Amino acid sequence: MRTVAGQRVVVVGAGLAGLSAALHLLGAGYEVTVLEREPRPGGRAGDRGEAGYTIDTGASVFTMPELLDEAFAAVGESSQRWVRLSRIEPAYRAHFADGSSMRLHTDPEAMEAEIRSVAGPEDAEGYRRLRRWLTELYAVQRDRFIGANFDSPLDLLRPELVRLAMLGGFGRLGPTMARFIGDERVRKLFSFQSLYAGLDPMRALAAYAVISYMDTVGGVYYPVGGMGRVAAGMAAAAEKAGATLRFGAAVGELEWSGSRVRAVRTAGGDRFRCGQVVLATELTTAYALLSRRPRRPVPLRFSPSAVVLHGRSGRTWPQLDHHTIFFGRHWRRTFAEIIRGGTLMSDPSLLVTRPTATDPGLAPQGKQVISVLAPAPNLRAGDIDWARLAPAYRDELLRVLTARGLTAFAEAMEITEVVTPATWARRGLAEGTPFSLAHTFAQTGPFRPANLVRGADNVVLAGCGTVPGVGIPPVLISGRLAAERIRGAANSRRRR
Numbered sequence: 141m142r143t144v145a146g147q148r149v150v151v152v153g154a155g156l157a158g159l160s161a162a163l164h165l166l167g168a169g170y171e172v173t174v175l176e177r178e179p180r181p182g183g184r185a186g187d188r189g190e191a192g193y194t195i196d197t198g199a200s201v202f203t204m205p206e207l208l209d210e211a212f213a214a215v216g217e218s219s220q221r222w223v224r225l226s227r228i229e230p231a232y233r234a235h236f237a238d239g240s241s242m243r244l245h246t247d248p249e250a251m252e253a254e255i256r257s258v259a260g261p262e263d264a265e266g267y268r269r270l271r272r273w274l275t276e277l278y279a280v281q282r283d284r285f286i287g288a289n290f291d292s293p294l295d296l297l298r299p300e301l302v303r304l305a306m307l308g309g310f311g312r313l314g315p316t317m318a319r320f321i322g323d324e325r326v327r328k329l330f331s332f333q334s335l336y337a338g339l340d341p342m343r344a345l346a347a348y349a350v351i352s353y354m355d356t357v358g359g360v361y362y363p364v365g366g367m368g369r370v371a372a373g374m375a376a377a378a379e380k381a382g383a384t385l386r387f388g389a390a391v392g393e394l395e396w397s398g399s400r401v402r403a404v405r406t407a408g409g410d411r412f413r414c415g416q417v418v419l420a421t422e423l424t425t426a427y428a429l430l431s432r433r434p435r436r437p438v439p440l441r442f443s444p445s446a447v448v449l450h451g452r453s454g455r456t457w458p459q460l461d462h463h464t465i466f467f468g469r470h471w472r473r474t475f476a477e478i479i480r481g482g483t484l485m486s487d488p489s490l491l492v493t494r495p496t497a498t499d500p501g502l503a504p505q506g507k508q509v510i511s512v513l514a515p516a517p518n519l520r521a522g523d524i525d526w527a528r529l530a531p532a533y534r535d536e537l538l539r540v541l542t543a544r545g546l547t548a549f550a551e552a553m554e555i556t557e558v559v560t561p562a563t564w565a566r567r568g569l570a571e572g573t574p575f576s577l578a579h580t581f582a583q584t585g586p587f588r589p590a591n592l593v594r595g596a597d598n599v600v601l602a603g604c605g606t607v608p609g610v611g612i613p614p615v616l617i618s619g620r621l622a623a624e625r626i627r628g629a630a631n632s633r634r635r636r
Contacts, residue, residue, distance in 0.1 A: 147171060149626060150404045150414040152391050152429075155183020156612060157602040158420030159374035160211045160619025165418075166381040167214030168627045173412055174375075174383055175404065177390035180368070181375040184574055184604070185612060187368035190556065193509055194366040194502040195450050198574060200493045200511065201463065202361045202370070203354040204613040211374065211616060215381040222373030224364040226498050231360035233461040235544065236325050237469035243461070244329050246359040259323035270320035270330065273307065274353040280304050281350050286608045289621050290586035309347035313339075316346040328467055330356060332489075335515060337610055338443025338578030340475035348579060354613060362462065362498045370612075386410075394429055399597045416598045418622050423577070423589060423605025424570040430596055434589060438582055442518050443575035443610070444478045445561040449512040449534055451553045456508050457546045462497040466490045466544050478515050482522035484533065488540050490514050510553065512537055519561050519572035526562040534558050576604040584609070591622055600625045 149165050151158045154176035162172045180186070184198035205225055212219040230243035230250075242258050245251040248271060256264035284300045308316055313334055317327045331341035333351040363369040379385055392407040394417065404412045419426040423440075427433040468474060468487035477483045491513040496502050502509050514537055517524070538550035561572030570576075577583050588609065591601040602622040604610040 148413065148415045149173070149418060150175065150412050150416075151418040151420055152404065153183065153420035153603065154178075154181035154371065154375060154385065154387070155420060155603065155615070156185050156371060156374070157604070157615040157619040157622070158183075158418065159371060159378060160616045161418045161420060161600075161602050161622045162378045162383055162619075163211045163374060163381070164214045164620050164623035165626060166378060166383055167216070168623070170626070172378070172383040173414075174378065174385045175389045175391055175406065175412070176385070176387050179387050181371035181385075181387070182368045183371070185367050185371060187366035192504045193452055193507070194368075195509060195556075196367040196493075196495065196511070197450075199367055199612055200495070200513075201355070202363060202367065202612055203358050204616075205361055207613050207616040208370065208374075210620070212377055215377060217377045217380075219373070222377050223370050225361040226364055228360045228362055228462045228498055230461060231355055232329070232463045232465055233459075234325070234329055234465045234467060235459060236328075236467050238325075240325065241459075242325060242329065244356060246356060251356075255323075255326055259321075259326050263321050263323050263326055266320040266322070267326070270317070271357060273320065274349055274357055277304075277307055277309065277347070278350050278353040278357075280307065280309075281347065285585055286350070286614070287617055287621075289591070289624060290607065293586045295586055304347060307346075309345065311346045312342065313344040313346045313349055314342035316349070317341075325467075328471060332465065335444070335475075336575065338441075338479075338573075338575055339580070340479055342472060342475070344579075345581065351611070354611075360463070362495060364499055364501070366495070366499075366502060391429065394599075399595055401596065401598055414598075416600065416626050418600050418602055418619075418626075420602040420619065420622070422568055422570060423601070423603065425568060426601055426603075426605075427593075430593055430599065432593065432595055434594060436589075440589070441578050441580055441583065442520065442571035443573050443578040444521070445516050445518040445564060445571070445573035445575070446559075447514045447516045447530075447533060447537070447561075448557075448559040449537060449553075449555050450557040450559070451510050451512075451555040452503065453508045453510055453552050453554065454506065455552050456494065456497075457549070459545050460492060460494050460497070460510075462494055464492045464494070466492065466541065474515070478517045479521065482517040484516060484522075484524070485514065488514055488537065490537065490541065492541070512541065516561060519565055522561075524561075526560040530558050530560050576610050579609055591618070591625060 148171045151174045232244040334341045334344040390407045394401045395403040468489045470487040493511045496508045542549040565572035591606045600622040602618045608614045
């Protein structure tokens with residue numbers, strides 16, 4: 141494995157990837173400085189306080205807490221000391237266009253009973269086989285594909301690749317799900333997660349069902365106090381372990397000596413000498429700082445975006461759990477519209493998140509925090525005037541949810557913010573999407589933009605734009621993989 145050398149590391153970005161890298165480096169004895177342009181850590185997994193309410197500003201689904209344990213353990217800490225997680229059960233609740241509902245449990249007996257009552261005994265047995273397949277799929281990919289650095293596509297030539305092929309990982313996700321489950325509603329519950337990776341469930345490789353494993357087998361959690369508590373805890377543990385953290389410190393330029401960065405300069409004029417740099421930023425931001433980018437045979441393709449309504453209410457609805465999905469009737473058409481057509485959903489499928497269902501302390505007594513997420517085309521795919529359309533689209537989404545059973549939802553909700561693809565772009569996210577690069581085959585594993593950049597000998601990338609990809613588990617792994625590039629292969633082997 142190729143590595144970079146030097147003992148003083150500057151990490152640019154205090155999102156989960158940057159903080160994961162910092163913790164792993166601190167545990168290996170490196171001197172670490174973390175620079176973050178915002179006044180607090182978190183990045184795409186942050187939150188903010190507002191008139192007694194805590195609102196998650198980015199990610200709302202937390203899975204695979206063992207990866208968080210691993211980052212804290214690198215500095216001899218227990219994650220439970222810094223972050224308290226509550227398991228969400230059921231992980232999701234789904235309402236379908238035919239009026240039926242289903243809860244997604246991660247407990248196998250509870251989920252089998254749920255499917256039996258809604259879809260019948262044959263699909264209940266199919267679920268058991270699906271769960272075993274998902275578990276084996278994850279085990280095959282975990283260490284050698286998701287959790288590994290790649291120097292070449294030849295690194296794929298491992299026995300696990302053969303096993304992945306034998307499991308059907310290179311087939312299509314939609315037809316693969318149909319091998320196990322006949323009821324389309326159940327199949328939706330176990331395949332919608334591919335949208336997190338920017339993929340149409342019918343067209344995605346079956347290997348991406350590993351995302352479904354994280355939700356439906358591994359379990360969904362929520363940090364008490366809001367999603368931002370994860371980054372806050374990691375930052376505090378890093379500082380205790382000796383890191384220097386500077387917030388409100390936007391990086392302006394890298395100071396070069398040949399092909400090596402010798403210092404990082406902030407926009408405010410501060411200079412930080414370094415032996416290595418971890419750029420845990422948006423991928424396009426990292427390339428801009430480096431003034432270079434790798435040559436690729438095809439352009440980068442970004443995931444769809446999302447419109448998010450953040451709001452609060454003095455009431456709730458019996459149809460809402462912590463995570464509730466309202467599926468439209470024309471589920472398949474949705475992906476053609478937002479991914480290939482660049483248009484808004486004509487029959488919206490929506491995720492409504494009510495974190496106060498799990499943590500009432502996020503709001504004043506008797507009040508609720510509620511967010512509505514609507515998948516939308518990114519700015520390259522869709523030419524939409526968001527400044528003009530946003531208020532009307534907000535009202536349309538509220539009307540849709542009212543029509544789907546949330547009585548007087550539009551009247552009872554106080555919408556405090558409407559986040560559109562244009563909003564994400566103003567926050568520095570390429571193509572106006574918080575989901576970064578889509579996980580197409582050409583942007584996965586060794587074909588995804590690498591965490592080493594040719595011509596930058598002491599720079600490593602981390603975050604959702606590089607390996608292994610999008611989501612909280614992958615970015616925590618990304619930080620560890622960046623640290624391994626610096627620590628070297630010997631230390632990496634000892635860790636395992």
